[in-house]
Every structure is written in structure tokens, then in C-alpha cells.
Amino acid sequence: MASPSKDSGISLMPFFDRCKLPATVKDDCDAFVRSRYSCPVRPAPFQGYCSYTLFVGEEIAVQFRPFAHKLDIDLTRTACNIFGHLAPETEYLGQLEGTGLYAFSMRKLPGVSLADHRALSSKRSGREQIVRDFAQLQALAWQKARCAEELLDEKRTVGSSLSSRLELMSASLPLRFRRFASSLLGDISEIEALPWVFTHGDLQPSNICVNAYSGKLTGLLDWAEAEWLPFGIGMYGLEELLGEDNLDGQFVYYPEARRLRHMFWKQVMLLIPELARDSKKVSLTMKAQKLGILLWHGIAFDDGNLNRVVEEGNANDNREIQRLAVFLSHSSSTNQLKMRKISISPISPLTRIRSFLPGKV
Structure with missing residues (x-):
């Protein structure tokens, strides 16, 4: 703690x-x-x-x-x-x-929760720090990656049911989200062929510990839902770092969210050069991230049961549905934010994957 x-x-x-x-x-x-x-x-x-x-x-x-x-x-x-x-x-x-x-x-882990840090500080430098540290977290996971064949007896709740969960979401998610699940269903075999990495199962601000002054990542709490998953799925947590809930409880991206997103991918490419050299694997990783968003916000928690798709009109699902709308479109549904364009240096490893980056936030 x-x-x-x-x-x-x-x-x-x-x-x-x-x-x-x-x-x-x-x-x-x-x-x-x-x-x-x-x-x-x-x-x-x-x-x-x-x-x-x-x-x-x-x-x-x-x-x-x-x-x-x-x-x-x-x-x-x-x-x-x-x-x-x-x-x-x-x-x-x-x-x-x-x-x-x-x-x-x-x-006990040092520092304060990211939720507390946000309440105490609105410095953009802290936002940049946690995004850089989150990229480092992906690199640490990559270093100890395993192939799917090694994990046949170790796959847990989510890892053992990726295809069936996508099929469920393709058929039962609110209509506006089904196309995302259906599209990923066609890529699931290739996503599952990515290296499998150890993934935290509940990345939210209250489980992320940071230094109270710098915002540097000091630890992650609550590994109860952790499991091995294809690389990129765990990046669902990036979205929570690019914005926060407003006073109405609606998630809204920061004005600098687009720049932070580019910075994250640039860091990932720098830290994992073998990934940067394989544009197809980068594309699949980004699709895996979208799959992570669907898995963590399209499946209702229901006290840990994880067997029901979120439903429009169900008050218990409103938070997840609003996040799905924002995260899948990379735009703030309650407050459209104007984002300044960022030029990427041609010598940056990110140049290799610019065509895969979303055009919005």
C-alpha cells in the first residue's frame, strides 16, 4: 500500500x-x-x-x-x-x-496515489513524468515476455478467453461500439501471437503510486487481477493517464493529451528497439491496446464476475460506457478540446509508426 x-x-x-x-x-x-x-x-x-x-x-x-x-x-x-x-x-x-x-x-509503497497527486498538483511536468514511467513499465514487461505456447496452463480469466469475449462484445455491446470489437475479432489470432507479458489487472489512479513532488512512478498496488496477456493489452491504462474526471464525473482528456500520447509511443520505441523495427508488430500492439480498452471497460466488473457486457441505460455501467466513448474515439465527449499539432523529428523512432497513430487526441 x-x-x-x-x-x-x-x-x-x-x-x-x-x-x-x-x-x-x-x-x-x-x-x-x-x-x-x-x-x-x-x-x-x-x-x-x-x-x-x-x-x-x-x-x-x-x-x-x-x-x-x-x-x-x-x-x-x-x-x-x-x-x-x-x-x-x-x-x-x-x-x-x-x-x-x-x-x-x-x-508499503512510498509516495501517494496518483489520484491524490492530481488533487494536490496540476503541473504538466507531473503528467509527462507518469507517461514516461508508464512507457518504462511496458519495457520492463517486454524484457520478461513469454510466448503463448509456454503459458497454456498459466492463462487466467482474461487470457484464456480473448476470442470468446470479443465475440460476446461484437454481438452485445451498445451498437456504437460493436464495430471496434468486430474489427479486432479478425485480428485476434495475430494479437495472440504477440509476446505475452505480465499485466496489471486494475490500472486506475488509486492503484498507481507516485512521488508527491515529482509525480514519478513509485509503485503499483493491487495485483489480484494480474495475468499474462499479449503485449499491448496492458496499455489500456495509458488512457487514464491522459485525462481525468471533471466535476460531473465525466472523463475528459487533458489539453496536451495528444502530445503525451505521441511521447508515450516515442518512449516505447526508444526503450524497445526490436519493436520499433517491426512496423507490423507495432500496428498489432496498437490494436491490442484497443482490445485492452474494450476488455476493461466493455465487460462489467459485477464484483469480479466479468461475464456481462456493459449495457446502455444501466446506471451501474454509465462510467464505463462514457470511458469507452472517449477512449475509442480519442476525443472528450463532454468537452471537445483543441489540440495543437506536434511535429515529430524524422530521426525519431516514432517516425516509423506515424501512419498508425490516430489523427485525434
Whole structure:
């Protein structure tokens, strides 16, 4: 977990309500932790949807999670092996008897959540920093890539069902989005032939830790949904870095979003030269990113079930549908922003892929 912040997060009681547990279980969780540590114990000032978190001293966080959202220690270990200090070392502590909750301890990550950083600072330099660091994250994943044939027994919920999910979205997404899914369905075999990389499953501002002053990436929280996926799918998270919700809760791109997008791809090409030399693979990576957007915003979360397509008119799906509209068109549906054109130096590795970049934001 990140260090204490002003993130309002989720209050404690809804978590226990969702787990169908009495409020007194919170005291049982606290006692469980105090029996194992001598340092002061306190609830984290912000709480996630799928866990109840306690801070132990200044270096440790303990999370309680229901079975549906429990951490896989093998996966958290893989995250540490690939991303180093950007992923928290995690240990399984045991099950809280009679509750169905599983306890995990982890190293607290430094910094504040990106959501907090945005609330405290509007400096464009911070936005550039996190986009550059996100490109570095893709390069780290690429370095430990595997081929699909090696992962036959390790594919998880999303990786084992890419084609069937695209078929579902092609048939059932709101009409304006179906063409995106149908188009990608024709490319799915080639996308699956890309290198498979270890991918964080919930890239949102509250799970991204940054330095409070510089905005530099210091870590990623919540690896419960992580899995191996074709390279590019995990880039769905780039869109969340290029804008934020306005006061009406509608996602809007920053005025400099187009420049930041170009900067991201330029960095990726610089950091992964073997990718830059293969224009077809670059094109497929960009299609994989669009697939990632569809998977993370076109499939309803439904408390982790991931088996229903978002529906127009369903109030629970409004946020995801609005993001789909913005992310797939690269334009802010609630506030069209004028973007200045950016000239790309002919010696830049990005020149090789300019024809693949979208013309809008």
C-alpha cells in the first residue's frame, strides 16, 4: 500500500457489507493483526473496493480479502521479479476463522496515489513524468515476455478467453461500439501471437503510486487481477493517464493529451528497439491496446464476475460506457478540446509508426 494520503477512498463498512459480514468483524481483523505485530496498527486512510487494509508501523500494510479477490502469492512474486520495487513483496498470513477473509502482509509503497497527486498538483511536468514511467513499465514487461505456447496452463480469466469475449462484445455491446470489437475479432489470432507479458489487472489512479513532488512512478498496488496477456493489452491504462474526471464525473482528456500520447509511443520505441523495427508488430500492439480498452471497460466488473457486457441505460455501467466513448474515439465527449499539432523529428523512432497513430487526441 502507499503511504498515508488524503484519498477519500471507500469507507470501511461497505466492504464488510459486501462480504455479508457483521461490522464486528472489523475488530476481529484488527485483533488478528495486533496479535502478530508489536508496532502500532491503524486502518489505512483510504480503502479499496475489494479489501480492508491496516497499516502496521511505517513499513507494512496488511490486507483482508474475500476468496473471490484473494491474492495469488505466485503472481505477486512474479510481479516483484519483473517490476522490482514497483510491486510490493507480499506474504500470506492465514485465514480469519469463520469469516472467509484471507490476510496478506506487504511492503508499503512510498509516495501517494496518483489520484491524490492530481488533487494536490496540476503541473504538466507531473503528467509527462507518469507517461514516461508508464512507457518504462511496458519495457520492463517486454524484457520478461513469454510466448503463448509456454503459458497454456498459466492463462487466467482474461487470457484464456480473448476470442470468446470479443465475440460476446461484437454481438452485445451498445451498437456504437460493436464495430471496434468486430474489427479486432479478425485480428485476434495475430494479437495472440504477440509476446505475452505480465499485466496489471486494475490500472486506475488509486492503484498507481507516485512521488508527491515529482509525480514519478513509485509503485503499483493491487495485483489480484494480474495475468499474462499479449503485449499491448496492458496499455489500456495509458488512457487514464491522459485525462481525468471533471466535476460531473465525466472523463475528459487533458489539453496536451495528444502530445503525451505521441511521447508515450516515442518512449516505447526508444526503450524497445526490436519493436520499433517491426512496423507490423507495432500496428498489432496498437490494436491490442484497443482490445485492452474494450476488455476493461466493455465487460462489467459485477464484483469480479466479468461475464456481462456493459449495457446502455444501466446506471451501474454509465462510467464505463462514457470511458469507452472517449477512449475509442480519442476525443472528450463532454468537452471537445483543441489540440495543437506536434511535429515529430524524422530521426525519431516514432517516425516509423506515424501512419498508425490516430489523427485525434
